[in-house]
Amino acid sequence: MSPFLTIRGVSRSFAPTSGGAPTLALQATDLTVAENDFITILGPSGCGKSTLLRIVAGLDHPSSGEVQLAGKRIEGPGADRGMVFQSYTLFPWLTVRDNVCFGLNERGLPRAEQLELAQGFIRKVGLTGFEHHFPKQLSGGMQQRTALARALANGPRMLLMDEPFGALDHQTRELMQELLLGIWEGDEATARKTVMFVTHDIDEAVFMGSRVVVMSARPGRIKLDREVPIPHPRHYSVKTTPAFTELKAELMEQVRTEVLAAQAAMV
């Protein structure tokens, strides 16, 4: 079976700001993702992991190479790839409910159907009772829950997450990880969304992903690709198991080298 998502020779360089050579943000990268898999991409900041994700989303274009989703080349953004951003991107003029309905509305679904679908996902992310709140009336964690519900309600084939919990405090972040993982594990193994989750938090990468990809310092390339030897569903207590700490230690070493390399490059 051919892989669900194929990234082939994708690189990205940015035009120089004033003369000089273009900056290479991402080296030619190959990566395949199987359907229903949860893959986390781990790397120091500025390593091009977000760039890679944005290219898969269609929000950015590769300088070379191509991305295929289910055999079709990605040319631009689309509803088949839902995304949750690090910044709070709820539409401030829409209530929680209407934010969740945004994509459904765009598809022209009848209002009653929209509301029914939205209500289900609002319940899933634990925001029942907040349907008529505006984003500014919500905490950061609640805003990201809404953003998750908004992406899921649209029924995408893939979920792209760009450090979605990065701006949240530590406790909220852990709860959000469990929430997302719980939703993902709640589906039958063959019905689970394919998730690509970018983070710089090692705990997060290991706890959530069935597979962790480590990227090098800028210009980014894939340095390491590991299966996480912990079966789903996972309880948060797996974070203290030997399998978890062992993998974490290995990844920590790898990421540390890259962070040091990144800092050395800045001097």
Next chain:
Amino acid sequence: MKPLQPVAHGTRVVLGVTFFILFTALWAGVTFGGIVSKTFLADPVQMLRSGWVLLTEMGFAKDIGMTVWRVLGGFALATLAALPLGVAMGAYKPVEAFFEPFVSFARYLPASAFIPLLILWAGIGEAQKLSVIFIGSFFQLVLMIAVVVGNTRRDLVEAAYTLGASDAGIVRRVLIPGAAPEIFEILRMVLGWAWTYVIVAELIGASSGIGHMITDSQALLATDQIIFGIIVIGVIGLVSDLGFKWANRRLFPWALLGR
């Protein structure tokens, strides 16, 4: 007093009203006290008395109506034309590149300087008054609307794309609703400017309107009537301002959150 410390609502109203009272008291002081001659400045009581006469005996209400109609008419036309162009310029950069330099130039053309030309082209009827207000507000509106629309947060646009929005959907469902409260605020500001243009238009070649009454009163040295006319404009401006603010709060409650 500490910088930026908010003030209670009741105190705010009291302070605002107090200044009006002090201002009027000062005016009454210098006029009744004989410091300023009545020829140059009428006293407040005299002003109110001739205002009453103007309204009851000289049909000033009709003048007010004419002026309001002209402002609102010219401003509505300018808004109707400026909204689509401003949104298109904010949303589509080639459209902006095409119109922006000219509009930037045109906005510095003083509307009142067009009056002689407009009289030549449109006569001294209503079309000329509406045109002055149109010229005075249209270019300002276009530029300001374009800036607000163009400043839409990029991440909101990207989020909408990943939710399957089309290009037209981005304009209709992200750029316009996101910019709406600020566009409303722009309308409020520019309407204030439109009021100054209408009076200028009415000072020259008009047979009705507040500006026309003011020119007539000038010939008679009736400072009481002139001041009454000016105050009427101020009051109408204040009322329309409050109306806009009220409507803004009602229409866009979300924009006021977290301020």
